[in-house]
Amino acid sequence: MEGLIFDIQRSRQDDGPGIRTTVFLKGCPLRCVWCSNPESQRSSPEIMYNANLHIDGCEECIKACPVSTIEKDEEEGVRIGRELCRKGCNECAKVCYSNALTTVGQMVSVRELLKEVEKDMPFYKSSDGGVTISGGEPLAQPEFTREILKACKERGIHTVLDTSGYGRWGDLEEIVKYVDLTLYDIKHMNPLKHKAYTGASNELILENVRRMGQKKMPIVIRFAIIPEINDSEENINEVIGLTEEVLALRVDLLPYHRLGVSKYRMLGREYGLQSLEPPTREHLNRVRDLLISHKVGTELVV
Amino acid sequence: MELIRRLITKDFRSFSELKDAFEKQIENGVRLLVQALHAVELAHKERWPEPLESILVDGCLESGREVNHGGALYNFTGIQGVGMATTADSLMAIKRLVFDERAIGMEALLKALKNDFNGQEMLQQRLLNEPPKFGNDIDEVDHLACEIVGHYCNEVHWYRNLRGGPFLPGTFSVSSHDALGEYVGATPDGRKAKAPLSDAHSPVQGQAKSGPTAVLKSMVKQDHALVANGTLLNMRFNVHTLTGKERLRNFAKLIKTYLSLGGFHIQFNIVDIRVLKEAQKHPERYPELMVRVAAYVAPWNQLSKELQDEILSRTEFEAS
Numbered sequence: 312m313e314g315l316i317f318d319i320q321r322s323r324q325d326d327g328p329g330i331r332t333t334v335f336l337k338g339c340p341l342r343c344v345w346c347s348n349p350e351s352q353r354s355s356p357e358i359m360y361n362a363n364l365h366i367d368g369c370e371e372c373i374k375a376c377p378v379s380t381i382e383k384d385e386e387e388g389v390r391i392g393r394e395l396c397r398k399g400c401n402e403c404a405k406v407c408y409s410n411a412l413t414t415v416g417q418m419v420s421v422r423e424l425l426k427e428v429e430k431d432m433p434f435y436k437s438s439d440g441g442v443t444i445s446g447g448e449p450l451a452q453p454e455f456t457r458e459i460l461k462a463c464k465e466r467g468i469h470t471v472l473d474t475s476g477y478g479r480w481g482d483l484e485e486i487v488k489y490v491d492l493t494l495y496d497i498k499h500m501n502p503l504k505h506k507a508y509t510g511a512s513n514e515l516i517l518e519n520v521r522r523m524g525q526k527k528m529p530i531v532i533r534f535a536i537i538p539e540i541n542d543s544e545e546n547i548n549e550v551i552g553l554t555e556e557v558l559a560l561r562v563d564l565l566p567y568h569r570l571g572v573s574k575y576r577m578l579g580r581e582y583g584l585q586s587l588e589p590p591t592r593e594h595l596n597r598v599r600d601l602l603i604s605h606k607v608g609t610e611l612v613v
Numbered sequence: 614m615e616l617i618r619r620l621i622t623k624d625f626r627s628f629s630e631l632k633d634a635f636e637k638q639i640e641n642g643v644r645l646l647v648q649a650l651h652a653v654e655l656a657h658k659e660r661w662p663e664p665l666e667s668i669l670v671d672g673c674l675e676s677g678r679e680v681n682h683g684g685a686l687y688n689f690t691g692i693q694g695v696g697m698a699t700t701a702d703s704l705m706a707i708k709r710l711v712f713d714e715r716a717i718g719m720e721a722l723l724k725a726l727k728n729d730f731n732g733q734e735m736l737q738q739r740l741l742n743e744p745p746k747f748g749n750d751i752d753e754v755d756h757l758a759c760e761i762v763g764h765y766c767n768e769v770h771w772y773r774n775l776r777g778g779p780f781l782p783g784t785f786s787v788s789s790h791d792a793l794g795e796y797v798g799a800t801p802d803g804r805k806a807k808a809p810l811s812d813a814h815s816p817v818q819g820q821a822k823s824g825p826t827a828v829l830k831s832m833v834k835q836d837h838a839l840v841a842n843g844t845l846l847n848m849r850f851n852v853h854t855l856t857g858k859e860r861l862r863n864f865a866k867l868i869k870t871y872l873s874l875g876g877f878h879i880q881f882n883i884v885d886i887r888v889l890k891e892a893q894k895h896p897e898r899y900p901e902l903m904v905r906v907a908a909y910v911a912p913w914n915q916l917s918k919e920l921q922d923e924i925l926s927r928t929e930f931e932a933s
Contacts (some may be wrong), residue, residue, distance in 0.1 A: 322824030324863045330826065363917065366734050408739035430750055431826045433874060438866035573917045613853075 312421045314455030316485055317350055317447065321431055325612050328473035332428050334459065338415045339448040341476055342510040343345025343498060344583040345537050347571030351447040352463070355401030356416030362387045372403035372412055393579050394563040421458045430461065441469030450478025453486060459491035473533075476516040483519055494563070497498035497521050498534045499541045500549035508540055511529070524557025531610075532557075535565040536598055538590050547598060551605045553570055561608035564598060566590050589590070625719070628712040636764050643768040647780065650690060654775045654858035657681045681776070688778025694765045694788040695786040695793055696810030698747045698817045701758035704803035708757070709744040726799040729806045741803030748816025755834045762814075766839045783842025783879070783905070813845035818901035819912060820825045829871045829879075837877040849882035861869035874928065886925065889913070893921050 317337040326333045338354030346352065349358060365388030372380045372389060380392035381403060382597070389401075392606040404414045428442050435441045442463050449456040449472060456472075463470050472486065474495040487493060497520075498513070499505040505513035523530055533555050536542050554562055566591050575582040590598075595611060625631045637824050657663075658806065659680040667673040667680040671687070672703045678684030710717045717736065730737035745754040769782035786793075794809040802817060803809075813816045814832065825848060837844050871879055884902065892899035892913055902913040913921065 320824065322826045322867075323687070324860055328859070330863050330866065365736060367733055371735070408735055408742055410738075410742050430830060434826050434867065434870050437870045438863050440863075570920055573919060 312458045313418045314457060315416055315450045316419055317415050319427055323443065324417065326443035326445060326473060327441065327494065328469070329438035330431065330434045331440045331443050331447045331471070333432050333443040333445050333562055334424060334428070335445050336447040336449050336452055336456065338451045339446055340449065340451055340511065341475055344508050345540070345567055347568060347570060349575050349580060350415045354451065356414050357416050357578065358391055358396060358398065358403065359413050359574070360389070360391060361411050361577055364409045365389065366409050372408040375402045391579065393516060414573055417496060421455070421462055424459055428468070429466065435468060439469065441470040442472065443473055445473035448475050448477060449486070450482055451481035453478065457486045457489065460486060464489045466558065476519045476569065477511060478519070480519055487523065492529045492531065494531050494533050495552055496535070496554065498535070500546050500553070511555060520553070520557050527558065530557055530559045531560045532562045533565060534553050534562055536569060536595065537567045538589050538594065542590070542598060547601055551607055553600060554607050562602055563610050563612045564595065565612050566595055584605060618682065619782065628708045630675065631707065633681070635704065639765050640768050643765065647772045651775055654690070657882060658775065669841050683716060683776035683778070686775040689781045690774045691781050692769050693783045693786060693789070693842070694762070695790050696763060697784050698811035699800055699802055699804060700761055701754060701770055702744070702817050702820065703749045703800045704758055704761070705746070705754040706744040706801045706803070708738050710740070722801060729799045740801060746817060746820040748821035748828045748831045750830040755831045759835050762835055763839060780819040781842035782840055783844070784840055785843050785845035786813045789896050812847055815847045817912070822912070825867060829874070829876060831866070833871070833874040833876050837875055838868065844877045846876070846879045847882065849884060849901060849903055851884050853885065889925055893925070
């Protein structure tokens with residue numbers, strides 16, 4: 312069993328309890344305009360180019376490209392013609408010694424992944440940590456996700472699923488059998504606005520989380536505060552209502568940030584929220600106080 | 614030096630031959646250092662008695678002998694091996710690119726080192742980025758590091774000092790890795806001439822890219838008991854990484870796990886905003902600075918200017 316991932320990070324500590332290893336699956340059915348990991352969205356490998364690392368005069372990638380779709384560029388060093396690019400052929404990245412060009416996305420087997428994940432076993436044990444499957448969207452690769460989680464549980468590793476909930480209930484139901492805690496992202500409670508900002512309606516997402524709530528599965532709601540988009544009092548009150556309904560343990564608040572903006576450039580894409588500012592501390596406190604006034608536990612994840 | 618040069622350019626048919634020669638150089642270096650220390654200890658014994666210190670050292674009063682005359686209960690002398698990771702990464706780079714893959718000729722490598730990589734930036738980048746690096750929990754290079762440290766330690770353990778005590782090998786460098794780096798030319802791990810050597814037993818600055826747990830796992834492949842004068846790992850964290858009860862608890866568990874796996878000594882740098890501002894102006898002075906970005910920790914110098922600016926503003930915001 313193989314799946315497409317774009318990263319594995321060890322020593323993570325905000326993707327669930329304790330010290331964790333997080334596996335980031337590549338491919339997501341949503342296109343949230345504020346997404347800070349645009350390299351996680353497409354379900355095929357792609358090339359990222361960081362012009363800051365270009366070595367003056369180096370043309371190795373231009374020579375290596377089998378479809379001649381890389382050319383010199385005055386400002387950026389080189390430019391990739393992405394229409395022709397055979398994504399994932401890796402010929403350019405292989406000869407890019409400064410790592411200005413990298414292929415993001417690789418196929419790995421459950422076995423390979425487990426080997427990596429098991430390296431930090433002593434740290435999971437001592438800190439009550441474990442493994443988190445994140446993305447991208449894990450539900451977009453349901454069998455792969457389930458197999459990793461199942462293998463982790465067989466080895467006694469604590470498991471967390473970080474999901475938008477946008478997937479088939481049948482898949483989610485099979486997956487959560489091997490999940491100790493689910494971090495469930497809620498983007499917006501209004502279906503129309505959800506569609507406008509993420510490309511899909513939220514009905515499936517809300518239906519799935521309610522089903523999980525009925526089965527009393529441990530859930531933490533994750534809510535990214537995007538100023539002017541989803542932070543109205545009305546919307547937050549609805550999030551609070553949902554939190555109570557599904558018996559979520561708490562709401563994690565993730566303030567909008569602009570740290571992913573340069574990645575859009577590296578992928579040759581446009582960022583949709585050019586002028587949006589991150590929320591201020593007062594702003595965050597206001598949201599937090601609203602949650603607290605409803606006796607909903609909350610943590611700020613920054 | 615002449616011996617190394619002759620051997621490198623002409624006679625090595627395999628990496629193990631090169632490593633044997635390198636180990637002979639360690640033997641030679643340790644022997645010379647022991648001779649020098651004998652001279653120092655003799656001079657101290659003859660010319661520099663230390664009666665006050667002798668009162669304060671266990672055994673001198675009982676034996677009625679001054680400390681430089683071997684009056685103490687424990688008479689060891691510590692020797693520090695400096696630049697361990699620079700050495701391990703350099704040998705690894707040679708093994709991988711010259712011998713395993715035959716991607717670079719030894720003569721071309723030596724020429725680039727002699728020229729301090731001037732006009733050879735691509736080769737330098739390749740050496741910096743391609744071969745496995747100590748501190749990332751990669752067995753091949755970590756085991757090579759263990760072999761080097763093991764050989765150095767066993768060599769040091771051979772000798773006795775003039776006071777009848779043992780020489781004990783250590784790997785902590787205090788700040789000598791900076792000063793000694795001044796005398797070392799470019800190295801095959803991609804390090805420029807005169808740049809600092811790796812500090813203590815830590816990974817090369819900026820080369821630990823797999824997070825703190827991976828560094829600790831690399832460290833504990835070494836038998837620390839063999840390095841009897843002490844190992845030291847330096848790590849640098851952003852204040853934010855340790856803020857909050859859960860993170861502080863994780864930090865404590867990180868240290869406890871390291872010690873339970875056989876680690877000996879670990880130290881931390883916790884960075885504040887003034888350092889970050891300095892680092893933005895002078896990135897070359899902070900090659901190993903790690904900062905918390907957004908629920909993850911990343912090398913400061915790999916972040917774009919805009920990203921650094923955001924982190925600066927956010928950190929300031931938190932301090933208020």
